[in-house]
Amino acid sequence: MSQSADQGTGAATGTAIAVTGVGLVTPAGADEHSFWEGLCSGHSTARHCEELAGLPVDFACPVDSIDLDEAVGGRSVWRMARFVKLAVVAARQAVADAGLDPAVWDGGRVGVVLGVGVGGVSVLVDNAAKLAASGPEAVSPLLVPMMIPNAAAGEVAIALKAGGPSLAPATACASGATAIAVARDLLLGGSCDVVVAGGAESVLTPLVVTAFARMGALSTRTADPAGASRPFADDRDGFVIGEGAAMLVLEREETARARGGRARALLTGAGSSTDAHHPTAPAPDGRGAQRAVQAALDQAGWQPGDVDHVNAHGTSTPLNDAMETTLISRLFPHRPPVTAPKGVIGHTLAAAGAIEAVATVLTLERSLIPPIANLDALPDAFPLDCVVKEPRHQRVERAVSHSFGFGGHNVALAFQRT
Numbered sequence: 001m002s003q004s005a006d007q008g009t010g011a012a013t014g015t016a017i018a019v020t021g022v023g024l025v026t027p028a029g030a031d032e033h034s035f036w037e038g039l040c041s042g043h044s045t046a047r048h049c050e051e052l053a054g055l056p057v058d059f060a061c062p063v064d065s066i067d068l069d070e071a072v073g074g075r076s077v078w079r080m081a082r083f084v085k086l087a088v089v090a091a092r093q094a095v096a097d098a099g100l101d102p103a104v105w106d107g108g109r110v111g112v113v114l115g116v117g118v119g120g121v122s123v124l125v126d127n128a129a130k131l132a133a134s135g136p137e138a139v140s141p142l143l144v145p146m147m148i149p150n151a152a153a154g155e156v157a158i159a160l161k162a163g164g165p166s167l168a169p170a171t172a173c174a175s176g177a178t179a180i181a182v183a184r185d186l187l188l189g190g191s192c193d194v195v196v197a198g199g200a201e202s203v204l205t206p207l208v209v210t211a212f213a214r215m216g217a218l219s220t221r222t223a224d225p226a227g228a229s230r231p232f233a234d235d236r237d238g239f240v241i242g243e244g245a246a247m248l249v250l251e252r253e254e255t256a257r258a259r260g261g262r263a264r265a266l267l268t269g270a271g272s273s274t275d276a277h278h279p280t281a282p283a284p285d286g287r288g289a290q291r292a293v294q295a296a297l298d299q300a301g302w303q304p305g306d307v308d309h310v311n312a313h314g315t316s317t318p319l320n321d322a323m324e325t326t327l328i329s330r331l332f333p334h335r336p337p338v339t340a341p342k343g344v345i346g347h348t349l350a351a352a353g354a355i356e357a358v359a360t361v362l363t364l365e366r367s368l369i370p371p372i373a374n375l376d377a378l379p380d381a382f383p384l385d386c387v388v389k390e391p392r393h394q395r396v397e398r399a400v401s402h403s404f405g406f407g408g409h410n411v412a413l414a415f416q417r418t
Contacts, residue, residue, distance in 0.1 A: 023093025314340025
């Protein structure tokens with residue numbers, strides 16, 4: 001493996017992983033181009049949802065712009081829960097974008113790592129109601145394979161004829177980023193030549209939305225859904241729940257080059273840590289999260305001052321945004337520009353880290369940083385350079401993407417322009 005160092009950073013290019021394809025299905029759009037346009041518009045996708053009518057929080061960021069059954073196609077669609085369909089569509093997009101063909105690749109060398117937080121909860125709830133109302137015979141024999149969180153990884157592997165390792169990490173809202181970090185390890189360890197990695201989630205059901213609302217995690221701006229997700233704003237009051245999926249095709253840089261593939265960006269580092277503090281609240285000092293970010297920088301061979309941009313977790317909750325501000329201002333005193341996609345697409349839970357990884361790749365490619373929706377001015381206590389109101393044209397060479405989850409899970413990914 002080549003060990004030539006990148007100019008001025010100390011990063012070994014031979015240890016970098018190439019992002020050769022991306023695919024997304026999000027509230028802002030069901031493909032890369034519409035997603036990017038929606039993200040750069042800075043307008044929230046939140047709206048009132050009929051299925052949530054009558055609840056204290058009756059709005060969310062759903063995926064509206066695609067017929068998932070039609071997009072998946074074939075007879076297998078009937079056995080898939082919604083989160084699985086989202087994952088399959090995003091995975092197919094990513095593989096096509098990478099210029100790879102599952103019909104001819106060596107599937108035994110292809111892995112799938114797909115983070116999911118909850119799984120097919122709507123299927124579980126529906127069948128629980130059927131059991132209570134009509135008895136055991138009303139329960140679907142497909143309940144288990146549709147419900148289990150690893151169903152998405154399994155169905156993606158089937159769709160892509162991928163016979164390598166198939167894994168389903170569950171680290172709550174960090175799951176998509178964890179999947180990408182695990183994929184990097186599989187490639188560097190030689191277990192795979194290609195890994196399709198990311199996250200998927202769809203839990204816009206009354207039970208789950210009510211559960212998040214009862215714990216005080218959701219915004220209660222029912223009169224103004226589009227203004228509810230407001231990362232880092234002084235008057236933020238909780239996140240807006242969303243759904244979606246994003247997948248990345250990852251390969252060793254030299255392997256991608258040898259087959260004539262293009263590297264859209266390089267994944268140069270991935271760091272993970274645990275707060276060991278509280279089941280849902282982040283450690284206020286941000287020291288646990290900082291360990292993950294520092295680990296990603298160390299793997300990349302970067303100093304903090306090398307980072308040109310931060311894609312923040314930015315949930316719009318009082319605790320997370322305060323903690324993340326402390327982390328960013330302490331570790332990056334040179335104030336790299338910060339964005340937070342959840343202002344536009346809401347919090348897609350397990351999919352968030354993967355969607356935001358794709359957003360970071362697109363920022364590196366296009367020298368454009370999307371704005372944070374609903375943020376006009378930062379609180380005086382938040383010494384950050386947040387991109388607001390309109391996209392910022394700026395060449396970005398190196399960027400980090402943060403993901404944090406209930407349970408104290410922290411993941412940071414370091415990406416570099418090619």
